[in-house]
Amino acid sequence: MALHNRVSADELKQRLAAETFKRTTISFYQYAKIVDPQAFRDEIYQALSEIQVFGRIYVAHEGINAQINVPEHNFEALRNYLYSIPFLNGIRLNIAVDDDGKSFWVLRIKVRPKIVADGITDPAFDMDNKGQYLDAAAFNELTANPDTIIVDMRNHYEYEVGHFDGAIEVPSDTFREQLPMAVDMLKDKKDQPIVMYCTGGIRCEKASAYLLHNGFKNVYHLEGGIIEYANKVRQQGITNKFKGKNFVFDERLGERITEDVISHCHQCGRPCDTHTNCKNDGCHLLFIQCDRCAAHYDGCCSEECYSIVQLPADAQQEMRKGIDKGQMIFNKSRERLRPRLGDRDRY
Template sequence: MENVMPYRILLYYKYVAIPDYEAFAAEHLEYCKQLGVKGRILIAEEGINGTLSGTVEQTEAYMTYMRSHPLFSDMVIKIDESEQHAFKKLFVRPKKELVTLRYNTKLDPNVISGKRLTPEQFHEQLQRDDVIIIDGRNDYEYDLGHFRNAIRPTVESFREFPKWIRENLQDVKDKTILTYCTGGIRCETLTGVLLNEGFSDVSQLDGGITTYGKDPVVQGRLFDGKMYVFDERISVRINQTDEDIIVGKCHHCDSPTDVYINCTDDLCHLQHLVCEDCSDKHDGYCTDDCKTNDLERKQA
């Protein structure tokens, strides 16, 4: 008999106009509180973006509720099984943008975005020699895991992408551009930026890395390392084959690792990759200065 885990993690988004989105956010927060789910849900005039966790019963009720709403009846919801909650708290917040970009042109993904590729199509394109593969996430997410031969973006936040594109990709505007991100939402906007900046052949991995890792045909092939996630799991395995390798390097010694921790110093909390030996050796601090300063404060 199949072992069914007691919890689920739901990942979803949809770009759709939400009238009076702030009032809707307040109503949605009350519903989620009554239901007992936890997670992070962002609601803007342009749509909704959420990741939440709950019991099987709670998540079933949430999906039924959302699919009964005329704005979200066709929204794709990705499901991961889990042994426990993936979040400690619940946040439902109104925002100006679902993905903070602050671009000089307002982009509507329903009007301008890249071609959508299925996991099988994306896998096929990855093996071409004439494509440019752009990771649409932050640099620290790339460092934990990424598609083979993808360009590492030197950005710490998504709003840095337009400048990074202008400074680094001007000589490949005539190339086929492939983009990908965790669940797909960042690429909805990133491909729009690329098209607006003069790129002509731009595609995105439909459903993001999450969908790619669940595809029964590709089984996550050509994704090296693990996928960074913004919840208590921190990382998720994507490549389900024996080709799975570790690409992360320890912050201290460069040894292979896929473990992210927060610096022990409460005034730092830098999230960094660390191997088991260095985690013990440095007591979870990212630098000797953090360790010294933290111990001095505690002894004062």
């Protein structure tokens, strides 16, 4: 059996659209010591392909990080397989809150140096020394204490569309930048209760260990992140302290937790929390765009990109040669990206 996909993206998307069954979107992670990540990667690729799993999985010496979907009729087979792996036995599977089953259309499993890039080089850092887990009810109870500090360990564009009441943003777009920033921001709070959270738990778990490594005393992290919290809130009928949308790294680009819209269109300023990538393949800036601006700019971030997508495909391809887009994310704090957006006062 091939250990990599060999079918074109267009065909795979057509196959997904033609499926007559539903898929369930799931995320999970586990910090664990994997001796041979490549062998483990090949083993799970074969097993997951056989039960039609799609998604993106990273494997490293420090563990596994997965965002996937699976046909509903294969859910039990997936769980049984994962539980057959000793360090994944009993692993919590975070079920998506707002799911159309179209989150992924191909299976990609990659071996990485780490399952979440952190920039940590200190050999004394130990993931086994991490903060205490909090479930949804315990999170609500501890964060009701006015002395408790709530820290959002997600990127700026995630925080912008949804976050917990009173949460502090660490204003960066990379986790490796956020870790030292968080230590610096909280350096005078080392004895106060600090609660960290993220999308599914993987980043805030490592962040809690990093704070403890830097001398903090009372560090906690939300078990299963926002996804597990939202599910428990619905199941248990407890107060929901999260407002807005939870950004997710798949085709959906977000799952709605509450009806609150706390962000604005980056082009006209109207209330909006819909992320999109600029339609110009030479740009692909990630930004927030309302329906009205999407229609006016044809899904582009600026008049410049709009004019480019009107050109023939071969002309667009020629213009893209040699372009390094880097990490194209609109951030209000980064003035260098503001000119890429359309005239905010146009309407």
